[in-house]
Amino acid sequence: xxxxxxxxxxxxxxxxxxxxxxxxxxxxxxxxxxxxxxxxxxxxxxxxxxxxxxxxxxxxxxxxxxxxxxxxxxxxxxxxxxxxxxxxxxxxxxxxxxxxxxxxxxxxxxxxxxxxxxxxxxxxxxxxxxxxxxxxxxxxxxxxxxxxxxxxxxxxxxxxxxxxxxxxxxxxxxxxxxxxxxxxxxxxxxxxxxxxxxxxxxxxxxxxxxxxxxxxxxxxxxxxxxxxxxxxxxxxxxxxxxxxxxxxxxxxxxxxxxxxxxxxxxxxxxxxxxxxxxxxxxxxxxxxxxxxxxxxxxxxxxxxxxxxxxxxxxxxxxxxxxxxxxxxxxxxxxxxxxxxxxxxxxxxxxxxxxxxxxxxxxxxxxxxxxxxxxxxxxxxxxxxxxxxxxxxxxxxxxxxxxxxxxxxxxxxxxxxxxxxxxxxxxxxxxxxxxxxxxxxxxxxxxxxxxxxxxxxxxxxxxxxxxxxxxxxxxxxxxxxxxxxxxxxxxxxxxxxxxxxxxxxxxxxxxxxxxxxxxxxxxxxxxxxxxxxxxxxxxxxxxxxxxxxxxxxxxxxxxxxxxxxxxxxxxxxxxxxxxxxxxxxxxxxxxxxxxxxxxxxxxxxxxxxxxxxxxxxxxxxxxxxxxxxxxxxxxxxxxxxxxxxxxxxxxxxxxxxxxxxxxxxxxxxxxxxxxxxxxxxxxxxxxxxxxxxxxxxxxxxxxxxxxxxxxxxxxxxxxxxxxxxxxxxxxxxxxxxxxxxxxxxxxxxxxxxxxxxxxxxxxxxxxxxxxxxxxxxxxxxxxxxxxxxxxxxxxxxxxxxxxxxxxxxxxxxxxxxxxxxxxxxxxxxxxxxxxxxxxxxxxxxxxxxxxxxxxxxxxxxxxxxxxxxxxxxxxxxxxxxxxxxxxxxxxxxxxxxxxxxxxxxxxxx
Ligand code: ADP
Ligand code: MG
Ligand code: MG
Numbered sequence: 001x002x003x004x005x006x007x008x009x010x011x012x013x014x015x016x017x018x019x020x021x022x023x024x025x026x027x028x029x030x031x032x033x034x035x036x037x038x039x040x041x042x043x044x045x046x047x048x049x050x051x052x053x054x055x056x057x058x059x060x061x062x063x064x065x066x067x068x069x070x071x072x073x074x075x076x077x078x079x080x081x082x083x084x085x086x087x088x089x090x091x092x093x094x095x096x097x098x099x100x101x102x103x104x105x106x107x108x109x110x111x112x113x114x115x116x117x118x119x120x121x122x123x124x125x126x127x128x129x130x131x132x133x134x135x136x137x138x139x140x141x142x143x144x145x146x147x148x149x150x151x152x153x154x155x156x157x158x159x160x161x162x163x164x165x166x167x168x169x170x171x172x173x174x175x176x177x178x179x180x181x182x183x184x185x186x187x188x189x190x191x192x193x194x195x196x197x198x199x200x201x202x203x204x205x206x207x208x209x210x211x212x213x214x215x216x217x218x219x220x221x222x223x224x225x226x227x228x229x230x231x232x233x234x235x236x237x238x239x240x241x242x243x244x245x246x247x248x249x250x251x252x253x254x255x256x257x258x259x260x261x262x263x264x265x266x267x268x269x270x271x272x273x274x275x276x277x278x279x280x281x282x283x284x285x286x287x288x289x290x291x292x293x294x295x296x297x298x299x300x301x302x303x304x305x306x307x308x309x310x311x312x313x314x315x316x317x318x319x320x321x322x323x324x325x326x327x328x329x330x331x332x333x334x335x336x337x338x339x340x341x342x343x344x345x346x347x348x349x350x351x352x353x354x355x356x357x358x359x360x361x362x363x364x365x366x367x368x369x370x371x372x373x374x375x376x377x378x379x380x381x382x383x384x385x386x387x388x389x390x391x392x393x394x395x396x397x398x399x400x401x402x403x404x405x406x407x408x409x410x411x412x413x414x415x416x417x418x419x420x421x422x423x424x425x426x427x428x429x430x431x432x433x434x435x436x437x438x439x440x441x442x443x444x445x446x447x448x449x450x451x452x453x454x455x456x457x458x459x460x461x462x463x464x465x466x467x468x469x470x471x472x473x474x475x476x477x478x479x480x481x482x483x484x485x486x487x488x489x490x491x492x493x494x495x496x497x498x499x500x501x502x503x504x505x506x507x508x509x510x511x512x513x514x515x516x517x518x519x520x521x522x523x524x525x526x527x528x529x530x531x532x533x534x535x536x537x538x539x540x541x542x543x544x545x546x547x548x549x550x551x552x553x554x555x556x557x558x559x560x561x562x563x564x565x566x567x568x569x570x571x572x573x574x575x576x577x578x579x580x581x582x583x584x585x586x587x588x589x590x591x592x593x594x595x596x597x598x599x600x601x602x603x604x605x606x607x608x609x610x611x612x613x614x615x616x617x618x619x620x621x622x623x624x625x626x627x628x629x630x631x632x633x634x635x636x637x638x639x640x641x642x643x644x645x646x647x648x649x650x651x652x653x654x655x656x657x658x659x660x661x662x663x664x665x666x667x668x669x670x671x672x673x674x675x676x677x678x679x680x681x682x683x684x685x686x687x688x689x690x691x692x693x694x695x696x697x698x699x700x701x702x703x704x705x706x707x708x709x710x711x712x713x714x715x716x717x718x719x720x721x722x723x724x725x726x727x728x729x730x731x732x733x734x735x736x737x738x739x740x741x742x743x744x745x746x747x748x749x750x751x752x753x754x755x756x757x758x759x760x761x762x763x764x765x766x767x768x769x770x771x772x773x774x775x776x777x778x779x780x781x782x783x784x785x786x787x788x789x790x791x792x793x794x795x796x797x798x799x800x801x802x803x804x805x806x807x808x809x810x811x812x813x814x815x816x817x818x819x820x821x822x823x824x825x826x827x828x829x830x831x832x833x834x835x836x837x838x839x840x841x842x843x844x845x846x847x848x849x850x851x852x853x854x855x856x857x858x859x860x861x862x863x864x865x866x867x868x869x870x871x872x873x874x875x876x877x878x879x880x881x882x883x884x885x886x887x888x889x890x891x892x893x894x895x896x897x898x899x900x901x902x903x904x905x906x907x908x
Contacts, residue, residue, distance in 0.1 A: 007053045008072035011037045012045030012083045020352075025050045027249030029102030032372050039351060041344055041369050045083035046097075046253030047076035049221065051104065054247030057225040065225075066218075073221070076252060084254045089213040093130055094123040096140070096255040098291075099220040101227060103248040106373050107236050112151040112227065114220045115291050116144035116255060120211040124194075136260050138190035143290060145197040145209060148216065152223040153205050163465075163514075165204075169196050181299060183288055217252070224250045232469045239476060239499075256368045258361040259290040267330070268294055268489045269304050269341070271349040271356040274377045274497055275436055275488075275537075277384025277556075279392075281345055282308045283358075284487045285330055290361075294489060296466065300506060301487045304338070306331040315430060315539050316508070340367050348372050353394050354403070355385050376498040378436055379404075379411030387556040397563060398906045404560060406873040406900040411437065411500040412557055413588075413892050415548035417535060425533075427540040429521045431482070431507030434493035436537040439480030439502040440545040443530050445517050447474025454478070461532055463519055465512050467492040475499065480534040482541060484510040484519075502536035510541070553588060553895065561589055561898055568901035570879065571886035572894055573649070575866055577601060579640035585891035589898055592649040592735075593641060594799065594888020595866035598716060599657050601637045602630075609676065611662050616679060616687055620711060627715040634716060638723035647733040651799065651866075651888075653778065654716050654752070656741040658701040660691035697804075697813060702742020702778075703752050710755045717759040724771040725763070736773040739799055744783040746790045753794065774862070779850050780804035788850035789857045797862040798854050799888075800847055802869040806834050809843045835868060838875040848882050864888055873900035880904035 009017040009026060011034040018026045018034030026034065030048030037043050049069060057065045077088050077097075086095035096118045119127065119141045128137035146166045149155040157165055170182065173189060173196075185193070198209050210216050227233060228248045237244060258266030269283025283304035286293050294301050303309035309329035313320065318327065331338040341360060344367075348356045357375030361368050377385065386403035389395045395403070417425075417438040441459035444450045447470065450462045454477035462478040464471065466485045475481055475495060480502035483492045487506055496503030511520040517528040521541075526532065533542040553561060573594030574585030582593060602611045607630065614626035641650050664670050665688065674681040693699035706713035717738065724734040740752045753775055764770045779785055780801030788798070807814045812821075814835060824830055830839065838844055847865075854861045864886040869875040871893025879887055880901060889897050 005052070005068070006072070007050050007069045008047050008076045009034070009050065010045075010047045010076060010079050011043065012079065013037070014045075014083055015079070018048060023104050024246075025052065025249075027051055027102035027104055027251075028106050028373055029100060029371055030249045030251050033251065033253070033370075035351075036348070036369055036372060039347060041347065042367060043369050044254040044256050045080045046251060047073075047079065048102075049073065049250040049252070051247040051249045054225045054228055054249065055245070057222075058229070058247065062222055073217075073252075077217075080252075080254050086254075088118055088217075089123070090126065091122040092126040094118055094126050094213075096123075096127070097217065098251075098253050098255055099217070099224060100251040100253065101224040101248045102251055103228070103242070104246050105240070105242050106376070107233065107240075107242070112147065113291065114144070114147045114151055114223075116140040117148070117216050117220055118213040119144050120213065123213070131257075131260065133260060135187040135190065136257065138187050138194060139185075139259055140257070140290070142190050142193040142197060145194060145201070148220070149197065149201045149205075149209070151227070152219045153201055153207060153209075155201055155204050158204075165200060166197060169193065169200065183299075221250050221252075224248060232472055235472050236469075239472070253370075256361050256363045256366075256370075257290070258286075258363065259288055260364050261288055263334075263362070263364050264288055265330070265334075265362045266290055266294060266360070267301070267304060267362075268357070268359050269345065270375050270489075271345050271358070272375075272381070272385055274355070274357070274375050274381055275433060277377065277381035277388070279385075279388055280307070281305060281342060282488075284489050285360075285362075287333075294487065295491055295494070296486070300327075300485070300508065301489075302327045302329060302333075304330045304341070312432070315432060317430065334362065334365075337362055337365070337367050344369055350394070353389065353399075355381075376494060378497050379408035379500050380436060381497075382408055383412065383560050384556045387559050398567070400560075401563060401567060401899065401902050401906060404899060406876075406896040406903070408500060409557075409895050409899060410892070412553075413551055413895065416537075416551055417533070418547045418549040421547045422535075425542045425544075425546055428524065428532075428543050429507045429509040429541040431504040431510070431539045431541065432488050432493070433535075433537050433539040434488055434490070434505035435481075435496035435501060435503035437480070437500070437502030438533070438535055438537075438546070438548055440531060440533040440548075441479040443519065443526055443528055443532060444474075444478075445512065445514055445519075445528060447471035449528075450474035450478045461534060463510070463512060463532075464492070465514070466490060467495070475501065480504070480536065482507060482510065482532070482534055484508065484512050496536075502534050504534045504536060504539050504541055507539070507541060557895075561895055564898045564902035565589070566902075567905050568898060569905050570876065570884065570897075570901040571864075572897045572901060573651070573864065573866075573886050573888040574891050574894055575870075575888050576641070576891060578637075579644045581891055582641055582644035585894050586644060586648075588891055588894040590648075590891070590894045592651070592886070592888075593645055594651050594864050594870070594886060595739075596641060596650065596652045597656065598634070598637075598653060599655055599661075601634060602655075602662060607633055608662065612673065612677065614712075615659050615662060615691075616677070616683065620709075623709060624711050627711055631715050631719055634719035635723045635726070638720055639727050642723060642727040642734045642736070643730075643732055645735075647735070649735040649737050649774075651737040651739055651864075652716075652720055653739045653741050654703070655705055655712055656702050658691070658693060658696045658699050659705070660688065660693065660696065663688055663691065697807065697815070703740050703748050704742065706740070706752050706755070707748065713752055713755045714759050717756045718763060721760055721763040721771055721773075724773070725767050725769060728771065734771065736771065737797060738773060738775050739797075740775075740777045740795075741801070742780060742804070743777045743791065743795075744781045745787065746794055749777050749791060749794055776862070778804075778866075779847075780808070782809050782846060785846035785850040788853035792854035792857045792861055795861075796858075798850065798864070800850070800863070800865045800884075801867055802838055802843065802847075802865055802875075803835065803867040805846065806839060806843050806869075809846060810834060810839065832874075837872045838869045838878055840878050844878055844882070847879075847884075851883055862886075871897050873897075873903070876900035877904040 016037040020035035023031040088095045100113045128134045267285025284301035313323040354374045359371040386400040390400040441461040533546040573592040574590035575595040576582040577600040610629040617623040776797030777795040778801040866888040870887035871889030
């Protein structure tokens with residue numbers, strides 16, 4: 001890069017240099033401001049300083065970057081002056097600017113905007129005279145000092161209860177004047193605020209508020225660049241997988257004023273409902289207000305559309321007459337502006353072919369657009385909008401599939417309140433249904449405490465007056481969020497929807513006392529730690545804990561799944577150990593069982609007694625006696641699974657864990673066991689000692705058990721074949737696949753296969769009929785992958801056990817990795833938790849190699865994956881590329897895997 005590079009891009013009515021496809025360079029906000037200019041939409045003129053300048057800034061600091069961009073910024077300001085017919089820094093006709101950050105991906109509330117920049121003690125008089133409105137000028141000035149003091153001069157609260165020191169001063173003044181709202185303060189009050197704010201800044205920072213507009217501008221530009229690296233921006237990027245290296249652009253733009261009186265306003269709107277996805281233009285606005293007032297939840301905003309306003313009134317229990325008088329919609333208040341806004345919104349949605357989140361300001365009857373972007377939305381809205389836009393012919397099938405992030409489907413599968421429990425519950429308060437879902441938890445009032453409590457495994461509901469970006473981490477661990485102030489577009493609402501987290505906002509009846517750590521609703525006190533429940537779909541708040549029930553696939557979700565199935569190549573099976581799990585997974589679209597862990601059946605009820613008898617037995621005949629008791633129980637289990645998956649493959653893995661897992665390790669339980677089984681405590685202790693292993697995960701487990709004790713394998717094989725034949729006799733189409741765990745050599749597999757085949761022949765001879773079955777192996781030791789060709793000659797299918805394969809390939813114990821993995825992730829040793837998303841470059845190589853080797857000796861050999869990775873979208877994409885036949889995952893992840901498989905097939 002050299003000094004002649006272009007860093008500044010103009011936008012306005014006269015000239016626009018950027019466009020929507022320049023997001024990497026101009027950030028999302030800057031690129032779309034330019035695009036709106038190109039579409040002929042009214043946007044205040046301005047210019048964008050590119051993300052490349054931010055990168056330079058991060059690497060080299062202020063002075064070199066000033067040299068690079070100074071002339072271009074001067075030229076940009078001159079351009080805006082010419083477009084607006086005002087002069088920056090002028091005492092009589094001052095041009096005021098906003099300075100706004102904007103990265104490639106939208107990071108709401110992450111980096112603060114400064115409005116009304118360019119004001120000082122002279123310019124404020126000029127502004128007042130020019131607008132013939134003294135109150136407006138001083139209101140703008142005090143807002144500017146507030147924002148600049150916070151963002152650039154770094155004025156922070158002195159305690160966490162203080163929240164915002166400027167607001168404290170405003171509240172004191174309001175109290176003194178006996179008024180409720182900011183809008184009730186008059187010009188002289190605002191003048192007083194300006195003086196007080198300046199003194200506060202001087203006292204707390206030791207610096208005077210800068211009077212030179214250019215000094216103000218450069219201070220703001222650097223602050224935006226620096227804010228890219230502030231703590232909350234970093235947290236947001238971490239939570240959302242946004243690279244730290246991108247940088248932010250800076251948008252410098254002429255101000256338009258929503259605080260010029262009753263014909264001015266500011267607002268935000270969505271082209272569709274961000275909570276439900278309904279195709280309904282909706283939004284909120286405030287009359288005589290500026291910028292962040294709507295988002296910050298300072299006053300309860302009004303609804304943009306009449307329909308929205310009526311719905312709001314119903315929820316807030318405001319009578320129609322009262323609504324029309326005190327909270328009229330923009331549609332009623334300024335019908336012409338509303339029509340124009342609707343037109344802009346339609347134009348933008350059709351242009352971007354996605355739900356738009358727009359920001360606008362009305363200055364004395366003229367509508368200005370300040371931002372448009374693809375709106376954040378809940379998982380449910382994501383699905384509905386994609387499917388409806390497909391239906392409306394706005395997007396094609398592949399685009400619809402790509403519009404939904406598989407992980408977000410989680411939200412649609414998550415529990416809702418059990419209607420029965422809900423019927424008897426009485427709401428204690430009502431707010432806005434800001435983000436759907438059901439949540440019960442204990443009240444906490446501070447974000448850092450939400451984190452601390454959640455760490456201890458507690459379910460918490462974060463209750464706040466309103467939330468701010470500092471609360472992000474606390475919000476992300478809370479089960480739900482309740483705020484007393486703020487609308488559907490408040491910080492809490494927007495962030496909660498982005499996280500897919502249940503949120504009720506603007507519950508006016510809730511009075512929060514941060515110092516006392518209580519909330520009061522209609523005379524009732526609730527303290528920190530009390531249980532409450534939130535319904536984010538209705539806005540209701542309940543006392544106590546309400547039971548929840550599972551959701552179902554239907555409507556647009558069902559259609560999205562059907563569409564996924566048309567595009568995907570990978571089959572999606574499920575990991576299921578019980579008929580109930582199998583049926584649920586089947587209803588979520590699983591086409592078979594990829595992993596049944598037979599040992600899970602060993603723990604339940606009476607069975608564990610027989611299992612322990614087998615473990616305590618002195619010899620083979622003793623073991624056989626105990627196994628004979630288990631046989632009918634196992635057979636019954638398998639019958640249930642075959643019935644639940646008629647016509648679909650059911651993969652059954654033979655006993656896998658080390659035997660010590662089945663006997664109690666503590667003295668008290670051992671005594672109970674001794675009494676139950678009529679054996680001496682000494683005998684139990686001796687056996688437990690014998691079973692003790694230093695490294696159980698690499699110990700006596702998997703096929704090693706079956707090789708030491710073939711009678712266990714015999715019993716399991718017999719249970720499978722008898723169950724299969726029994727079910728077939730009932731007309732069920734049985735497709736059994738038997739899987740040998742933890743194989744490392746062909747010989748190991750052969751030893752087990754011989755036992756299984758012998759049992760099969762015996763059962764078939766007894767019954768006089770044959771049940772076709774497949775006999776395959778897990779590939780989960782690195783050695784098995786390395787010699788997959790020799791194993792493939794004897795095994796009829798492979799299933800990658802990627803949990804063990806990861807553990808053994810990386811040499812990370814799955815049970816101990818939590819101790820060091822966070823450090824590894826922080827230091828970039830691995831980019832993601834390798835137990836969650838497959839290590840493609842390492843473990844993935846083994847998978848690819850084994851597939852290739854297996855197919856080289858047995859063309860068409862069936863290969864699948866079972867284990868956590870089967871439900872991770874990035875891993876699913878990798879398995880698709882590796883040419884696997886199926887992935888198998890837990891029932892709740894089946895829909896996620898289906899969509900991820902479709903996206904992989906169309907090449908996202
Ligand atoms: P964020 O990225 O947090 O949404 P923005 O840069 O969009 O921050 O600014 C927040 C709000 O400030 C905008 O929605 C708008 O209401 C107001 N604002 C920004 N620039 C201007 C401007 N030039 N004139 C009037 N209001 C503005
Ligand atoms: Mg914005
Ligand atoms: Mg395993």
